[in-house]
Amino acid sequence: MSTEEVSPDEIENTRMLGARNETEILRAVARTTQARAADCLGVSASTISRTLEDLPRWSHLLAALGLQIAPLDxxxxxxxxxxxxxSMSEKYLQMRRQQRLKGMPS
Structure with a gap:
């Protein structure tokens, strides 16, 4: 075990990110279906179902490692x-304001 203390904020952030990871995965499974996911993996739908039983733990592990789930797009x-x-946006907006104040066309 690590000797480094984990703050309550870190624990809460991990819990929240883990819940988001889990939600994202469940949404993807609902869109794709367990049967389709199983076909892509070459396993049975029941294997996917059993795998999803451990989803909360895996989702939180990913969060603890600083990883999050995101759709491909x-x-x-x-x-x-x-x-x-x-920084670039701020500079651009400052320039645009200065142009407007001087009455210059955009």
Whole structure:
């Protein structure tokens, strides 16, 4: 076991992310169906059903590892990219405000 203490906030964040992971997986299973997922894996639908019994534990494990579930069509942006985007957006908006104040066309 780790000697590093886990704060109550970290525990709560892990619980919340784990619940989101679980919800995302269950939505995907509902859209796809257990039978389709089973066919893709080459197993029976009952195997998928039994696997889903451990879903809360696996969802929370992923959360504890700092991972989250996202649909394939999602765009994942890390904190560095988000900070850069915010900075560029702020500069752009400042320039647009200055142009408007000077009466310049956009």
């Amino acid at each position: 999602s765009m994942v942006v890390d904190q560095t990219e988000l900070t850069a985007l915010e």
